[in-house]
Amino acid sequence: MAQVADGDVRRPRRRGSPRRPGAQRPALPPPTRPRRPRRHAEVRIRRRPAGAGAGQRPRDRRPRRPRRGRPRPPVAGVRDHRRQPRRLPRRGRRPRGRGARPRRHRTRRLRPGALPRPRGLRRHGRRGRPGPPGRGHPRRSRRGPRLRAAAGPGQPRPRRPAHRLPAGRRPHGHPGHQGRRVRRRLRPRPGPRLPGARRDRAGRGRHPPPHRPLRRRRRRHDHRRTAARARRDEAHRHRAARPGHDRRRHRRASRRPPPALRRLRGARRGRRRRGHDRAGPRPRRAGEVRRRLPRRDLPQPPGLPREPGRPVSAPTLAGSPTGSTTGRTRIPIGGERPYEAVVGRGLTGETGRVLGAGPLRVAVVHSRTLLTTARAIARELTDEGRIVVSLEVPEGEAAKDMTVVVGLWRALADAGFTRSDAVVAVGGGATTDLAGFAAAGWLRGVRLVLVPTTLLGMVDAAIGGKTAVNLPQGKNLVGAFHPPAGVLCDLDLLDTLPPADYASGLAEVIKAGFIADPEILRLVEEDPAGAFHTRELVERAIRVKAEVVTEDFREDGRREHLNYGHTLGHAIERVAGYRVRHGHAVAAGMVFAAELARLDGRLSAAEAQRHRTLLAAAGLPTGHTGAWAPLRDAMSIDKKTRGNRLRLVVLDAIGRPALLTAPDEALLAAAYERLSR
């Protein structure tokens, strides 16, 4: 910008606009104060041009002259603040001529005085979405710029659509449908909304599509329902509620229980099911509780007494009272803190008595399979005025994990468990081991009551006060001695136990027979399925363990005998990733120990063979295939190992266990070779 004398400001000539020779200089606007130079990083605000027409771009730099003649139409996109005529231009056919375009190519112009629509809104006012198909509404075509025009006299207003023919007699005599469903369209409805801000309806998350009625579509109520759930007092019997602990048929097969059975439809639905008119129990009154029929209703083998309540055989374990099929049998267990194991039926109701008056808060630890039992126990404890926290843990061996233990401790902390509160474990050996360890660790030990629900849990895991969890490096490597306040062995709970788990428990019962009570072996040989001697077998096996742990609570000597078959058993479990049942692995381990004892000259071939016969009759494995080396490595970290010296429990005779220390490696390999034949 060049400065001229007397403060005159010269503007540079625009490029491409040569001045005509002799042309007068255009009159320049009055001089303005020159702008000061911008400071560093200063941002200037653009001033809005003031005054009417200020927003218009001047066609040239000359000052405006007042315009003569008709006012020109405003330039599209620029605001025009001048007065506009009120009369709207006539719609309809236009004379075709110069400059006239076919109608569909014509661009829509805003009417003077109309507010421009926000960008992105289409004719029907829904941003970015296409309009409903077809015309949709008689006045739809009127919407758009016309309805967005500022309301004023002469502006069109939408009218209500014409009502349909009202219900009643039709001209041709038919009365027409009179029902509400049909007539709902005939009810007076408001006209189409004037455009404006859309607001959400109160209580609704979203708008229904405008062309759909607000009612739900009607459906036939013929959907398949899930199976009936177990009643309050029943364990799950229905197939739909079957626990998912069965072996999967395929590694990718579903872990879930089989689907719900289809309910009867039609004629036999509800109370008219098959056999409903036959003699049967009367309908239950409200709130009445019924017990399920116990196992003794199973057919009895010939030669055994039929009357319930009579002992099925005379137990002969020295120094212990006879078992009973009625009432409760209390078996004392000594050690650092003596307690009782109670065997009988319908015992879960005694949990509160065993807990004592002290605990106010009780955590009931259970897996999903035992939910019904755990709930029943929780209900009784709540009725006693205690605060019950129900804690569900994974099924089986998956529960014996440090992360699960920490989860339990956090839950106890959240529930404000104090030292006088208690833990109740409801489940198999895995659950009682886990809950016992959690109870042992919480505030250095809180009261614990065990309600074992598997045969193995009753005869072994819940007895003796040992608790433990697994590590990837080995089974039961982290644990504590924490005797419970009591153990409730409710035989009713075994009714739902799958046969494979029952057999797994039978392995520990048979082990007790081999190391201390040969009568157990005779009972199992007589009834390998254990259907008739269950109670006696449970009591005998508990007594064997009680006697041993009373004498050697800390496992410094005699208690090691209880690990008969466990050294190889634990190794098999570990190498198989704990996918083998504990009792099944122990059964193979007992056959291995018997072969070892036979090769070592301790057992006769007949006694070793008796192992195989008995275990096979009980449905347990008597062999194991697989490489020896990984099993041998896994045996090295067995808890009986001292230094590098492996120690195994073997039998000098049936009922006479002994320790075999640092056996010859060739002997071990030979015994395994016989097992894997």
Ligand SMILES: NC(=O)c1ccc[n+]([C@@H]2O[C@H](COP(=O)([O-])OP(=O)(O)OC[C@H]3O[C@@H](n4cnc5c(N)ncnc54)[C@H](O)[C@@H]3O)[C@@H](O)[C@H]2O)c1
């Ligand atoms: N602490 C000890 O002294 C000791 C002794 C022996 C074994 N154990 C441990 O016990 C564990 C094995 O116990 P387990 O054989 O009871 O197996 P488990 O606890 O793994 O239970 C087996 C399955 O049976 C289900 N189940 C339990 N009760 C049921 C019932 N009444 N009806 C239907 N299903 C039921 C469970 O949900 C689970 O899926 C092992 O971890 C083992 O180390 C501990």
